[in-house]
Amino acid sequence: MKLNTKSRYAVMALADMAVFSSDDAVSLRDISLRQGISLLYLEQIFLKLKKNNIVKSVRGINGGYILVKSPKELKILDILLALDQKVKTIGCKKNSKKSCNGKSTKCITHNFWDELDIHINSFFESKKLSDLLKNREARI
Amino acid sequence: MKLNTKSRYAVMALADMAVFSSDDAVSLRDISLRQGISLLYLEQIFLKLKKNNIVKSVRGINGGYILVKSPKELKILDILLALDQKVKTIGCKKNSKKSCNGKSTKCITHNFWDELDIHINSFFESKKLSDLLKNREARI
DNA sequence: TATATACCCGACTAAAATAGTCAAGTTTTT
DNA sequence: AAAAACTTGACTATTTTAGTCGGGTATATA
Ligand code: FES
Ligand code: FES
Numbered sequence: 328m329k330l331n332t333k334s335r336y337a338v339m340a341l342a343d344m345a346v347f348s349s350d351d352a353v354s355l356r357d358i359s360l361r362q363g364i365s366l367l368y369l370e371q372i373f374l375k376l377k378k379n380n381i382v383k384s385v386r387g388i389n390g391g392y393i394l395v396k397s398p399k400e401l402k403i404l405d406i407l408l409a410l411d412q413k414v415k416t417i418g419c420k421k422n423s424k425k426s427c428n429g430k431s432t433k434c435i436t437h438n439f440w441d442e443l444d445i446h447i448n449s450f451f452e453s454k455k456l457s458d459l460l461k462n463r464e465a466r467i
Numbered sequence: 468m469k470l471n472t473k474s475r476y477a478v479m480a481l482a483d484m485a486v487f488s489s490d491d492a493v494s495l496r497d498i499s500l501r502q503g504i505s506l507l508y509l510e511q512i513f514l515k516l517k518k519n520n521i522v523k524s525v526r527g528i529n530g531g532y533i534l535v536k537s538p539k540e541l542k543i544l545d546i547l548l549a550l551d552q553k554v555k556t557i558g559c560k561k562n563s564k565k566s567c568n569g570k571s572t573k574c575i576t577h578n579f580w581d582e583l584d585i586h587i588n589s590f591f592e593s594k595k596l597s598d599l600l601k602n603r604e605a606r607i
Numbered sequence: 608t609a610t611a612t613a614c615c616c617g618a619c620t621a622a623a624a625t626a627g628t629c630a631a632g633t634t635t636t637t
Numbered sequence: 638a639a640a641a642a643c644t645t646g647a648c649t650a651t652t653t654t655a656g657t658c659g660g661g662t663a664t665a666t667a
Binding site for chain 1: 468469470472475478479482483486502503504543552553554555556557558567568569570574575576578579580583586587590594598599600
Binding site: 352354356371373374384386387388389392 | 611612613614
């Protein structure tokens with residue numbers, strides 16, 4: 328019942344960007360040093376963030392990444408979706424006719440997991456990146 | 468972001484028991500046939516449920532398992548805990564001094580995952596096994 | 608224009624978790 | 638006695654995870 332590390336690091340890295348935001352791009356090297364995340368891993372993560380239009384890149388010296396939206400507007404859900412981290416606690420394929428145990432009708436628990444998915448998704452939908460920066464003590 | 472199959476099957480099997488409850492014990496063989504779950508797998512699952520006092524066993528012919536609490540009183544959270552399925556979306560060890568990225572202070576996202584854990588846990592805490600049986604159409 | 612910096616991208620891999628199975632019991636009812 | 642059903646630990650194939658590696662390309666600045 329855990330998100331994968333790519334998603335967790337993505338949220339962490341973007342929060343870092345929000346804190347150290349300026350007009351300049353933020354380099355992965357800086358994020359790596361500040362947050363203790365492997366640079367090579369960050370590259371992989373930001374590739375996906377870029378493809379999903381969460382950040383845009385600036386190449387060359389003094390390059391880096393820039394948030395496309397402001398932290399106030401960036402939903403955590405969008406970050407997770409960019410990393411293929413679906414909130415899907417349900418066992419069966421969502422649009423498949425087959426149930427999770429191979430029967431033809433939905434299993435007895437299906438509706439329950441469905442409710443749970445909605446419950447979690449609405450949390451990620453409501454939270455913005457800026458919400459992570461509130462009330463933080465010296466925690467960078 | 469998925470529960471493991473043992474937890475999901477545990478909920479399914481217990482829901483099955485709740486539906487077919489009687490004064491008699493319900494055998495794993497029957498649950499296996501009705502829900503399409505491997506008998507050998509069910510045995511493993513019910514071992515844990517028994518250890519955690521969710522069910523009690525009756526040995527011998529006409530034996531099986533009986534719910535310790537009524538479905539109205541049995542929290543889904545208790546089932547998940549019995550299967551070691553902790554709701555812990557957070558990256559770091561909860562009581563460790565170390566943060567998820569090896570630094571000495573809590574990372575920038577820590578409070579956020581903490582909030583999420585509470586959000587999900589309260590869902591499982593509020594839901595009872597009997598809640599799964601409501602509004603079910605012919606779904607056994 | 609050379610060069611250092613930083614993004615770009617696919618492929619690869621070791622380790623861990625998962626989803627089971629198997630074997631060899633014990634207990635109790637009929 | 639025999640059959641049904643629970644008990645338990647060990648074992649394994651598959652999949653997922655969490656990264657690393659190698660070899661690019663673009664661009665600012667000296
Ligand atoms: S979870 Fe969808 S059929 Fe079981
Ligand atoms: S999640 Fe706890 S320190 Fe990062």
